[in-house]
Amino acid sequence: MTSPARALWDAPAASPPPPRRVWRDWVIVAALPPLIVIEAALRADVPWRWLWAVVLVGLVPTLLWRRIRPFTMLAISFAVGSTVGFVAGGDPQLITTAYFLILVYAVMRWGSGRAMLGGAALVVVGTLVSLLFSAPTFGDVVGGIAVAATTMTLGVAFRQRAAARARELDRVRLVEREQLARDLHDTVAHHVSAIAIQAQAGSTVAESDPVAAAEALRIIEGEASRTLDEMRSMVGVLRRADAAELAPTPGIADIRRLARLGGSPPIDVRIGGDPDAVPPAVGAALFRIAQEAVTNARRHARDASRLDVRVRVDAAGVRVDVVDDGAPAASAAPGFGLTGMAERAAVLGGTCTAGPAPDGRGWAVTVVLPSSGWSR
Template identity: 45%
Template sequence: MLRDDLRTLWTEPRPPDAPARVWRDWALLAAGLGGVVLEATLRENLVWRPVAVVFGVWLCLLPLWRRTRPLAMVTLAFGSVILLAVASLVAAPREPVGLDTSVVVLVLVYALPRWGSGREIVLGSAVILTAFALSAVADDTPAGEQVGGFVFLWLPGVIGAAVRFRGTARERQLEQTRSREREQLARELHDTVAHHVSAMVIIAQAGRVLAGTDPSAAVEALEGVEEEGARTLEEMRAMVAALRDRGVGAELAPPAGVADLERLVRTPGGRLRVDLGLDGELDSLPPAVDAAVYRIVQESVTNAMRHAVSATELVVRVTAERHTVRVSVRDDGQRTGRGRDGYGLTGLRERATLLGGTLRAGPGADQGWHVEAELPRARSESGGHSRPRR
């Protein structure tokens, strides 16, 4: 088992989207160089002053590339520490060589497990351990101080690994949320296609029965089959991006839609007064859009009941236009501790994106929390031609 864990660590890739540099890097560089100048000017017992100054400036520059090249920066920094420790062993100066500003290397210790691959973490840790051992021998420090220094050196690395684990866990949860939302869309696609195909089979059977006695009725039956087929293709285009490799295995049950919103807003429990407004032609929405509208309102009402502080009213508006459907959910409460979207809103944003729409959520200009979504009534294909419904 230990061998498998080591193999997994060795093959662990780097975290994606590591930023090259941010403003904090330049602030750290300025603070480090300022510390080098002050220490080189004010310290009287500084051993090998020119070497110590160059060494301090060198260590201050390396963190600029710590996210994109963590192993290289750790190797350069602690390789320099090893060379300085070897030189100290040979020359045997009375005091340790180097500046206190060299503590900036702790940033590299943090960056190695935070941004490095598994292979880089293992190799970089070996370099750090070698540098620590040689420095301890060169400085001839007591065992107690060596233990304290070892803990102090590796504490940033532990923090970096914890931050990375937390970020990875959140990304995994977000991906699971997206996967569940896509599976639900796939289930709805299964239901929609099954309903339409069942209708096509019934119409075709009726047309076959009437073909011998009433040819015109048979022609109407074929037109009905054509219309049902067109609707089925439209729904498949709208949701096929959500199909997964696994089987759906869903029962034939139409998903909740706009028609169920009245029942939904009557069930929160009485803490909030819900003002529901439906405007426009909402009876003929495609099933995928109809279900998405219901899910957006459902999630928004649930979040308002849980998180809206001092809220008294929740305003829900669903407006159908010629080509789009707009959903707006707003409360008049206060929001605390809402730094980012929850997993429910993340799943809804994924659903809206798959349907070709958008969803935005955030604090209102004056108060409350607002959720705004815009969904197309039908997915348009570039270069294609849409067929009007009868």
């Protein structure tokens, strides 16, 4: 086989994998049998209409397995339909037979490369077989081929779209992990530098000033403890070798800078509690989450007159709320910005939620990072 053909033949099933079943499957399976029976009762001109009705109703359950066994379900429907067509001497003329296109779509959307090629072959064979049992007009042939080709094309298009989105989400996650890795470098490097300086100072004055040497050891102990907490909070974070150069990162107190941004709506920032109690890596993540939430609000909030950013630090952890008073929205599609914020929060053991504000006016982003997750 040529290289493109071999690549298609060896292609795996669609990624991300499909759900086994969703509620729409049960609706379709429940609605089709009555429709088939009604059509068979109304169309007395269709030969063998009750035989075809029984066959079509019997094949409806194949729709329940079309995602996990797409080619098998299509092959079963094709084999049964062809056999009955051979016995009856013609193709089914019931309009409800069109639900077979769902199986054709499923093969192209969810199947492996072999399943896709096999499904296309079944469609071609089915078209040729239909020409043997009947004498369709040229328009019927062209229309049938166009419908089948369109269905297969849609399946491939949605498959590629889902794969592209999955790759983009993976890229966003990688970027977030790289940023967290830079935060790890900055904070740990700061603490280690302080440890090295205090160790040099302590060794210099150890003989002449034991009190100063003991103070240096105390500082070293504190810096080492904070470094260990930072490393534990960032464990599992990976960073590519060709990542961007390291740069200082902002902290939780820098969220106040958001209030100085120009433009509309105006931003009001209030920080309660002790920001210094938050580890630098956690503060950097919170700053970027708040920054992204403010950017999203300014970009998408309609008719908003103010934007409130509230930060509360206490013994349980830290909570950040970014709320606008724009026009209410029922829902929002999960974009890459929301994905990145949720990824940051999850890495640090917290949560990030976004949705309509509790009072029904505007949009709210809430981030909660429990202190138990800072050093896990």
